[in-house]
Amino acid sequence: MQTGRQTWRFPSRPRITGSASIVGAKEGDGPLGSSFDAIERDAYFGEPSFEKAERVMFERAQRLAVKHSNCSMNDISYVIAGDLLAQNISASFSARTHSRPHLGVFSACATIMEAFALAALLVDSQNGERVLVGASSHNSTAERIFRYPTEYGGQKPQTAHCTATAAGAAVIAAQGEGPAITEATVGRVIDLGISNPWEMGAAMAPAAVDTLRAHLQDTGRTTLDYDWIATGDLGRVGHPLARQMLLEQGIDPGHQFTDCGILLYDAQQPEVFSGGSGPGCCTVVTLSYLLKKIQEGKNKRIMVIATGALLSPLTAQQGDTIPCIAHAVTFEG
């Protein structure tokens, strides 16, 4: 089954039989707003704290994905989930409500593709019949952990990202209808020495390039074999950098090279800066926008290379540089 040093192939073609995306107001007002299953205009989701709001959003997405997959939570073999908050609390706390065997994963904003990869591996190796994956982020929980208290109103440079309020979940199953997961390329941790947390797009671009290059090498394909190649959230600064780096390595990413962080918001929306980020961003853009192109028969093969900046507030304060990672998953019709 091993095609190369970083890529897994899934010959049984595990299917995404159902998914759901729930987003906040700003994401709902963006160009993909009509694609999402629910837009919640109350940033608190009716809860007393933003952290509990994120949890509730995540729980709703998971329940809705299971419903869209025409099964019940008891039919789920395993749940694989993660988020951006310290100690993965959105994933862990939302897991209390379903009581299914649970695997916590962490790759920052690349978390959902790690979850997809492991879920497809579980289904393909016949160790799970239906695996629920999910990832979430909330602008207001990320702001107060990674940046400043919102009330402080700190100014940001245009290279900054806007953490998406978004949660997505999907059921990957051995049987059923839906886009298939055919390959996953596990990324390496790359750190080229950027220490400025306002420059995450630039920091993450080399990781996306490294994983794309490994994927093409492992599969023997070219970028022309994909209808879309979407990076996770490099944004308007990091995405052109990735394109330039690929061209320098002799890889033409073509016009089908896009970015979930750019797709999520309109550049004219207030305070979106270089684009969306957070584990929820790439998750809901993939589930509700990119995969719909496969479901509607418009596209046959899409690759998403989710990128993650593996920093923490503590490492930033201690002057550390930012290790980054990118995991890629191939979806086919």
Place this chain on the structure above:
Amino acid sequence: MQTGRQTWRFPSRPRITGSASIVGAKEGDGPLGSSFDAIERDAYFGEPSFEKAERVMFERAQRLAVKHSNCSMNDISYVIAGDLLAQNISASFSARTHSRPHLGVFSACATIMEAFALAALLVDSQNGERVLVGASSHNSTAERIFRYPTEYGGQKPQTAHCTATAAGAAVIAAQGEGPAITEATVGRVIDLGISNPWEMGAAMAPAAVDTLRAHLQDTGRTTLDYDWIATGDLGRVGHPLARQMLLEQGIDPGHQFTDCGILLYDAQQPEVFSGGSGPGCCTVVTLSYLLKKIQEGKNKRIMVIATGALLSPLTAQQGDTIPCIAHAVTFEG
């Protein structure tokens, strides 16, 4: 391959071909001190911060495990690692030094068994030839995140745990000599409503019981089929509670029922309270003490049920209860 709803079986018997454990002074002074590969008496490991110290300890353990496995880092297909610090920084930052494809996992103090389970799955499904797993914790990094600044000298109740300064790593391979990983049981998140972070043993006991019960049900075995059944770090408070809960469910855990958190320290050592904890605790006790019994031919089958409390300082401050999880792995000679 699926034996039940929570247990994976690995018919190809992936082997632990090499491992390493590095610990701090208190762990080195404990009853298992002579079992470990290195005892570092400088809590800073020569670094300017405790976080960087944990990272260096983790890197050393990974390099030594690869060396003990008679291979080089380039022979490692994937690395699966995690720790207790916010945003998994010890695992992510140590990954910069090896440049191998990396999967971050998080199950708090149960992290190493999630890593073992996924590594064995990768090797058994022929998607990886050699997978490096690891987990770490450092008393001084955990203290200042989860409890109080050490300098504050806050008093603790006897139900508290002592987070171990310990990092362990192991190579799981398709070929070679060493204890085999034959099964893994993925735990469910259990939360019985305990909100006091000084009572983690009591909070985690129900998760250990739930996973042990599921494991026995999935495999059709009894506790007598194991030479040792070790919980992760329930400690002197949680472990007797788990025994009592098992007896109430008609499961006699027998005299072979032990606990890594109790084994790591002598109860007479200063400030060990109810026993060790932290992802490093169960990791080094398993690798350097329990698995040696298999290597020396004394034991044939050992199960370790690592337990994790999935809380964060933020959830504790917001008055949340503590979701817990336990993952079990069976090791055979």
